[in-house]
Amino acid sequence: xxxxxxxxxxxxxxxxxxxLFVTMATLRAVHHWHGEPWGVTVLNSxxxxxxxxxxxxxxxxxxMLLGSRRVQRPLWLGGVILMVVVLAKLIAVxxxxxxxxxxxxxxxxxxxxxxxVGYFAPSPPxxxxxxxx
Numbered sequence: 001x002x003x004x005x006x007x008x009x010x011x012x013x014x015x016x017x018x019x020l021f022v023t024m025a026t027l028r029a030v031h032h033w034h035g036e037p038w039g040v041t042v043l044n045s046x047x048x049x050x051x052x053x054x055x056x057x058x059x060x061x062x063x064m065l066l067g068s069r070r071v072q073r074p075l076w077l078g079g080v081i082l083m084v085v086v087l088a089k090l091i092a093v094x095x096x097x098x099x100x101x102x103x104x105x106x107x108x109x110x111x112x113x114x115x116x117v118g119y120f121a122p123s124p125p126x127x128x129x130x131x132x133x
Contacts, residue, residue, distance in 0.1 A: 046097030
């Protein structure tokens with residue numbers, strides 16, 4: 001089944017829309033269940049930052065595992081990019097809200113998670129031009 005040319009660009013937008021939806025749902029859950037005030041100020045909470053880090057890590061690891069199992073390099077690469085964003089967020093944002101010991105533990109957990117994912121979800125092979133399959 002082929003899609004009309006009008007719908008093809010939407011296929012590339014859906015992952016971003018889904019990521020935005022999951023991020024907003026996480027922040028709304030923090031607002032309702034943890035009692036943080038809704039608005040931009042919800043981002044000033046250490047609990048909401050930790051929640052975003054956990055959810056983004058799960059999405060990144062999941063897409064790396066799925067991309068490796070399906071041999072879809074773009075999906076795997078999207079997970080890698082998201083994990084790089086999580087690491088940058090740990091350094092730039094989460095370190096501000098966590099003390100020394102929780103910060104060290106969070107770096108250790110994310111590092112261990114990346115090692116485990118690297119073992120179970122290795123990089124899919126690059127597409128070789130001129131190869132027939």
